[in-house]
Amino acid sequence: MSNANADSLVASHDPNHPANLICDLCKLFYNNGWVTGTGGGISIRKGDHIFIAPSGVQKERMLPDNMFVMDLQTKEYLRVPQSLKPSACTPLFLAAYTNRNAGACIHTHSQNAVVISLLYDKVFTIANIEQIKALPKITEPGCLGFFDTLTIPIIENTAHEEDLKDSLEQAIIDYPAATAVLVRRHGIYVWGETVWKAKVYNEAIDYLLELAVKMRQLGIPPDGAIGSERNTRVV
Amino acid sequence: MSNANADSLVASHDPNHPANLICDLCKLFYNNGWVTGTGGGISIRKGDHIFIAPSGVQKERMLPDNMFVMDLQTKEYLRVPQSLKPSACTPLFLAAYTNRNAGACIHTHSQNAVVISLLYDKVFTIANIEQIKALPKITEPGCLGFFDTLTIPIIENTAHEEDLKDSLEQAIIDYPAATAVLVRRHGIYVWGETVWKAKVYNEAIDYLLELAVKMRQLGIPPDGAIGSERNTRVV
Amino acid sequence: MSNANADSLVASHDPNHPANLICDLCKLFYNNGWVTGTGGGISIRKGDHIFIAPSGVQKERMLPDNMFVMDLQTKEYLRVPQSLKPSACTPLFLAAYTNRNAGACIHTHSQNAVVISLLYDKVFTIANIEQIKALPKITEPGCLGFFDTLTIPIIENTAHEEDLKDSLEQAIIDYPAATAVLVRRHGIYVWGETVWKAKVYNEAIDYLLELAVKMRQLGIPPDGAIGSERNTRVV
Amino acid sequence: MSNANADSLVASHDPNHPANLICDLCKLFYNNGWVTGTGGGISIRKGDHIFIAPSGVQKERMLPDNMFVMDLQTKEYLRVPQSLKPSACTPLFLAAYTNRNAGACIHTHSQNAVVISLLYDKVFTIANIEQIKALPKITEPGCLGFFDTLTIPIIENTAHEEDLKDSLEQAIIDYPAATAVLVRRHGIYVWGETVWKAKVYNEAIDYLLELAVKMRQLGIPPDGAIGSERNTRVV
Numbered sequence: 001m002s003n004a005n006a007d008s009l010v011a012s013h014d015p016n017h018p019a020n021l022i023c024d025l026c027k028l029f030y031n032n033g034w035v036t037g038t039g040g041g042i043s044i045r046k047g048d049h050i051f052i053a054p055s056g057v058q059k060e061r062m063l064p065d066n067m068f069v070m071d072l073q074t075k076e077y078l079r080v081p082q083s084l085k086p087s088a089c090t091p092l093f094l095a096a097y098t099n100r101n102a103g104a105c106i107h108t109h110s111q112n113a114v115v116i117s118l119l120y121d122k123v124f125t126i127a128n129i130e131q132i133k134a135l136p137k138i139t140e141p142g143c144l145g146f147f148d149t150l151t152i153p154i155i156e157n158t159a160h161e162e163d164l165k166d167s168l169e170q171a172i173i174d175y176p177a178a179t180a181v182l183v184r185r186h187g188i189y190v191w192g193e194t195v196w197k198a199k200v201y202n203e204a205i206d207y208l209l210e211l212a213v214k215m216r217q218l219g220i221p222p223d224g225a226i227g228s229e230r231n232t233r234v235v
Numbered sequence: 236m237s238n239a240n241a242d243s244l245v246a247s248h249d250p251n252h253p254a255n256l257i258c259d260l261c262k263l264f265y266n267n268g269w270v271t272g273t274g275g276g277i278s279i280r281k282g283d284h285i286f287i288a289p290s291g292v293q294k295e296r297m298l299p300d301n302m303f304v305m306d307l308q309t310k311e312y313l314r315v316p317q318s319l320k321p322s323a324c325t326p327l328f329l330a331a332y333t334n335r336n337a338g339a340c341i342h343t344h345s346q347n348a349v350v351i352s353l354l355y356d357k358v359f360t361i362a363n364i365e366q367i368k369a370l371p372k373i374t375e376p377g378c379l380g381f382f383d384t385l386t387i388p389i390i391e392n393t394a395h396e397e398d399l400k401d402s403l404e405q406a407i408i409d410y411p412a413a414t415a416v417l418v419r420r421h422g423i424y425v426w427g428e429t430v431w432k433a434k435v436y437n438e439a440i441d442y443l444l445e446l447a448v449k450m451r452q453l454g455i456p457p458d459g460a461i462g463s464e465r466n467t468r469v470v
Numbered sequence: 471m472s473n474a475n476a477d478s479l480v481a482s483h484d485p486n487h488p489a490n491l492i493c494d495l496c497k498l499f500y501n502n503g504w505v506t507g508t509g510g511g512i513s514i515r516k517g518d519h520i521f522i523a524p525s526g527v528q529k530e531r532m533l534p535d536n537m538f539v540m541d542l543q544t545k546e547y548l549r550v551p552q553s554l555k556p557s558a559c560t561p562l563f564l565a566a567y568t569n570r571n572a573g574a575c576i577h578t579h580s581q582n583a584v585v586i587s588l589l590y591d592k593v594f595t596i597a598n599i600e601q602i603k604a605l606p607k608i609t610e611p612g613c614l615g616f617f618d619t620l621t622i623p624i625i626e627n628t629a630h631e632e633d634l635k636d637s638l639e640q641a642i643i644d645y646p647a648a649t650a651v652l653v654r655r656h657g658i659y660v661w662g663e664t665v666w667k668a669k670v671y672n673e674a675i676d677y678l679l680e681l682a683v684k685m686r687q688l689g690i691p692p693d694g695a696i697g698s699e700r701n702t703r704v705v
Numbered sequence: 706m707s708n709a710n711a712d713s714l715v716a717s718h719d720p721n722h723p724a725n726l727i728c729d730l731c732k733l734f735y736n737n738g739w740v741t742g743t744g745g746g747i748s749i750r751k752g753d754h755i756f757i758a759p760s761g762v763q764k765e766r767m768l769p770d771n772m773f774v775m776d777l778q779t780k781e782y783l784r785v786p787q788s789l790k791p792s793a794c795t796p797l798f799l800a801a802y803t804n805r806n807a808g809a810c811i812h813t814h815s816q817n818a819v820v821i822s823l824l825y826d827k828v829f830t831i832a833n834i835e836q837i838k839a840l841p842k843i844t845e846p847g848c849l850g851f852f853d854t855l856t857i858p859i860i861e862n863t864a865h866e867e868d869l870k871d872s873l874e875q876a877i878i879d880y881p882a883a884t885a886v887l888v889r890r891h892g893i894y895v896w897g898e899t900v901w902k903a904k905v906y907n908e909a910i911d912y913l914l915e916l917a918v919k920m921r922q923l924g925i926p927p928d929g930a931i932g933s934e935r936n937t938r939v940v
Contacts, residue, residue: 200272
């Protein structure tokens with residue numbers, strides 16, 4: 001495919017075009033401290049085209065022209081920006097696309113995610129917080145209810161990011177209701193049916209992780225506290 | 236009513252028009268972490284027209300065209316944006332308009348509100364902090380004084396947001412001086428005579444909730460501390 | 471004086487004109503959480519003209535047209551914006567202008583200031599932190615050195631802000647080296663020879679107050695710690 | 706050299722010109738709280754020209770015209786802005802340029818750096834956190850791995866910033882793998898081959914310092930915790 005054709009894949013005046021959205025969202029995530037030091041990344045799927053941010057670039061200064069584009073079926077790159085490396089997260093993004101038919105996948109180094117991964121063992125769970133209702137049930141239509149428990153599996157980190165693929169895919173199989181996976185001492189992967197849903201899920205989960213850390217600091221159990229006997233079901 | 240007429244209800248070049256203000260304030264609240272993950276909401280009353288942000292949208296990317304408009308007397312929608320759901324907070328906003336003749340009502344998922352709801356039982360109180368003076372007496376003209384105690388009732392959360400209506404209205408009756416109600420494990424509702432007053436009350440209350448959490452972490456009682464014997468009245 | 475003349479006092483295209491600067495700095499302070507809920511304020515002196523932000527307005531939405539202008543000699547208002555009240559801090563700003571020949575005075579409700587006022591009794595002191603070098607000696611030319619101790623008096627709050635005047639002036643007399651006064655359970659007043667110096671002093675002090683709270687939380691004494699035996703003089 | 710020639714050294718429409726970048730980055734660092742109160746600084750090298758921000762100016766309001774330019778070989782100033790003093794950090798920036806052939810050097814008063822310097826003695830170390838992979842090995846090509854330990858030496862502060870030069874140079878000799886040096890009760894110096902690498906190293910290190918403080922507050926050892934037995938090598 002000629003360069004011109006490849007470049008046309010990322011050139012658009014539509015602010016909602018994946019190549020433009022990735023730049024906007026990376027700026028937002030950078031300001032949230034989720035992707036500083038070039039950590040983290042994001043990928044958006046449009047049909048069979050997967051848009052992926054490059055590796056090791058300043059997330060707040062990315063340009064649409066920096067985007068890689070891959071064909072989901074052939075796994076071949078339709079566009080490779082000059083002098084840039086594809087994100088090491090690519091195999092993990094593909095896991096979400098292949099196993100969950102995701103429309104977008106977000107990876108951050110959120111400190112809330114890392115701290116929670118140091119406080120919990122095999123899974124993080126939280127219940128009876130209104131914000132949980134922003135998250136999907138996955139195994140059935142609709143979102144979690146206030147009395148439901150959110151469960152996010154925690155997998156161990158590996159020396160090389162791409163080596164997380166197997167355990168991430170195993171977690172996706174073992175936790176069919178999960179829309180995110182925590183990576184111990186590393187961060188979190190969150191995916192959704194669309195980029196907007198992935199963004200909302202990531203925001204809601206980070207809110208809950210931050211809240212759980214605060215509750216721990218104040219000695220409040222994550223699924224019970226003052227008043228819990230009044231509005232907490234056994235979970 | 237024709238669509239054109241309905242659309243004219245939210246189309247204005249005046250930055251202080253409710254449809255424009257709701258968008259601006261949601262952006263501000265989003266940056267404060269009060270309405271991330273599409274949580275929370277805001278409503279402004281203009282005469283008998285109630286402007287309400289839709290449910291489940293990116294609060295920082297809302298447009299005036301997304302606004303619902305309801306007639307306060309008939310409770311009928313004068314405008315329903317295509318493919319959007321009205322906020323589940325609507326009955327609660329109406330409770331503030333009907334029972335307190337409010338001009339605006341703000342609902343956030345502020346983490347300070349949620350944490351305080353886990354540390355206090357039936358009411359949150361704080362006294363002898365200058366910021367209290369930004370809040371109204373309600374039962375008489377003017378604002379609270381430095382030596383007054385701010386009291387905010389805490390109601391239990393319910394599975395469905397609209398089911399909060401009865402207990403919210405009961406709290407409004409039981410606490411005639413309250414301009415806000417905390418919802419345990421959920422967030423806070425704050426209202427005021429105008430949108431600007433509601434905004435200021437919400438900012439001042441969140442400041443006090445945040446301060447009370449810090450005081451708890453440092454082992455300082457919320458209505459006394461070093462120096463309290465010198466400038467604290469018995470409350 | 472005619473309205474036109476009065477208005478000309480606050481109308482300027484120069485971004486460094488006091489009426490413009492007050493608006494810019496209030497926006498900055500609002501984003502720092504120092505003046506939310508309409509708390510706090512700022513005043514700048516230009517010759518014998520004192521520019522004062524009004525009371526009870528949204529600090530991030532102030533306009534030059536909202537400014538009061540007072541004559542330092544006669545204490546008469548040269549300009550009174552319609553339907554606005556002068557800041558209750560005005561007598562306290564005047565105390566800094568009169569007793570210290572200040573060029574500007576900043577008042578915030580910084581939570582760091584309030585928390586420190588609950589942890590310390592009559593004075594806050596901190597030593598051996600590089601940031602101290604941003605603060606002036608006052609009693610002699612130049613700034614504090616790394617081994618010097620910064621001392622900020624703490625006065626008790628009063629029911630009415632204007633009643634702080636006497637104790638503030640007493641603190642200014644008792645602590646001739648102070649460029650700031652903490653008000654218990656209220657906030658802080660910081661002044662300087664120019665608006666830029668007042669801004670820098672306020673930033674440096676808030677940095678030190680925040681650091682002192684963190685040190686307290688970690689059990690580190692504010693003027694000693696690991697390594698202190700190596701680079702701390704007895705203070 | 707004529708003034709005009711000197712001025713041409715800092716006048717450029719290229720946003721990546723050092724004189725422009727220093728202004729942009731100082732604004733960013735100011736918003737991160739790293740250089741408030743005129744603390745900290747930054748220098749960028751372009752060939753043999755060293756661009757240095759002036760001392761004691763508002764970091765968020767700097768202009769390219771405020772920049773000093775020095776010749777790395779002769780150590781003579783090629784440009785001295787009127788009525789400005791060169792940064793007291795200059796000898797320390799030169800140490801990084803001379804001993805490490807750095808392309809840029811960043812100095813901040815980050816509170817995370819100061820707090821860590823109060824919790825650790827002669828060195829700060831952290832291991833088994835993904836963010837470490839953003840940092841260089843220095844003594845060999847490439848970046849640290851997940852199982853590697855990041856080591857940052859801590860030197861004692863001195864009364865005068867320029868007096869830090871000897872101990873900073875000694876630390877650079879004693880820790881050949883270091884790309885940063887912590888200064889107790891003061892802040893941190895971070896350098897890199899290019900300004901972008903220095904920026905990324907500074908962000909990644911501050912992320913790790915902040916995380917280490919949180920881990921300390923939660924009683925988690927910086928190089929081990931829940932799950933550590935599963936993915937931590939002895940370091």
